[in-house]
Amino acid sequence: MANLTQEQVLEALKSVKLPDGQDIVSAGMVSEIFIDKDKAIFSMNVAADQAEVLEPVRKAAQVAVSNLPNATGAMVALTAERKAGSAPATPPPAAQPAKKPPRAKAPAPKGPVVPGIDNIIAVASGKGGVGKSTTAVNLALAFKEMGLKVGILDADVYGPSLQRLLGLTGNPETDGKNKLMPMEAFGVKAMSMGFLVEEGTAMIWRGPMVQQALMQMIREVEWGPLDVLVVDMPPGTGDAQLTMAQQVPLAGAIIVSTPQDLSLIDARKGLAMFKQVSVPILGIVENMSYFLCPSCGERSEIFGHGGAKDEAGKINVPFLGAVPLHIDIRTTSDAGTPLVASAPDGVHAQTYREIAKNTWDELEKIKAKELASGPKIVIE
Numbered sequence: 001m002a003n004l005t006q007e008q009v010l011e012a013l014k015s016v017k018l019p020d021g022q023d024i025v026s027a028g029m030v031s032e033i034f035i036d037k038d039k040a041i042f043s044m045n046v047a048a049d050q051a052e053v054l055e056p057v058r059k060a061a062q063v064a065v066s067n068l069p070n071a072t073g074a075m076v077a078l079t080a081e082r083k084a085g086s087a088p089a090t091p092p093p094a095a096q097p098a099k100k101p102p103r104a105k106a107p108a109p110k111g112p113v114v115p116g117i118d119n120i121i122a123v124a125s126g127k128g129g130v131g132k133s134t135t136a137v138n139l140a141l142a143f144k145e146m147g148l149k150v151g152i153l154d155a156d157v158y159g160p161s162l163q164r165l166l167g168l169t170g171n172p173e174t175d176g177k178n179k180l181m182p183m184e185a186f187g188v189k190a191m192s193m194g195f196l197v198e199e200g201t202a203m204i205w206r207g208p209m210v211q212q213a214l215m216q217m218i219r220e221v222e223w224g225p226l227d228v229l230v231v232d233m234p235p236g237t238g239d240a241q242l243t244m245a246q247q248v249p250l251a252g253a254i255i256v257s258t259p260q261d262l263s264l265i266d267a268r269k270g271l272a273m274f275k276q277v278s279v280p281i282l283g284i285v286e287n288m289s290y291f292l293c294p295s296c297g298e299r300s301e302i303f304g305h306g307g308a309k310d311e312a313g314k315i316n317v318p319f320l321g322a323v324p325l326h327i328d329i330r331t332t333s334d335a336g337t338p339l340v341a342s343a344p345d346g347v348h349a350q351t352y353r354e355i356a357k358n359t360w361d362e363l364e365k366i367k368a369k370e371l372a373s374g375p376k377i378v379i380e
Helices: 006-013 055-066 132-145 207-219 239-247 261-276 307-315 327-334 347-373
Strands: 034-036 039-047 073-081 120-124 150-154 183-185 188-192 228-232 252-257 281-286 319-322
Touching (some): 039 055, 073 207, 132 228, 319 347
Parallel strands (some): 039 073, 120 252, 150 228, 281 319
16 A cells, blocks of 8 residues: 555645634644655644634544555644734723622642553653653653552653663554554553654644644553553653643642753752642652663762762651662663563662652552542632
């Protein structure tokens, strides 16, 4: 069967109509179409105030392309951008309804975005290069060793690494209902943009399209049932991080930092972001805490030592553990055989297991505190 072409995708999209009857291609809403292994990826450009209304149209476009005989799937995002200087439309003062008197109501339930996922934990860092992804993968595997049902999501659209860290190749399949089935390695379910595009592909996407892609990898993947979904967040505190923090009911966040002051400065920014959006901080992990020479056994504190632990004490958040800088952690990660799975009896695997246990203990404490506090009354 011939490969999928842009022309075939555009022809299929002509069948997708807007509420006014015009098709989305004629309306000029379809961006440049990127095709990778017969999977089509594109966005629909809409006005910001129409994004919610046109969500059914986006889904119809995704179905239309996915149903092409030679298509392996489709990812369609709504790129909703507001023009500079504009603001959401509001009715004139005379048309605004009179304010209702304050009334008490129960807060909206904090249920999971995806049915079947009990806890979603973000692993984040204020900057790149601190070993966050390696930590996230080994943490997920350590959770699995605790007897939990575990998944891991690579939320770094621009620089996905999960496919390499877990040694996974190929593309995820669909379940027949236009939902992606997560791939699996070492008993852990996994999803990443790296499974959907060729390694090395430059994802030149605007912020809104990245946000939509992240939500699709959360909501349109058949994850459950899971006890915990570990989210490997992109580094920094930009749009992608805020999208995950605000639109996904995170049970808590872990900050990964190295000991030196420069890394800790950026780690503080990550901590501040999660606190601003009311996401509980489960704790800090100090990665590359020290170097233990494999030949002579001498310990060298290349980046200093204890900086993250001291910072945790200063800001009154838990310190989850310290991971050394060791060649085995690097080589097993590069080989797609993470250390917790490939050398489970080693001292470094034990370190990750201790961090996983400490994390789970903190999560249970937060849940117990929320349960003890009972329902709150919110004045609207």
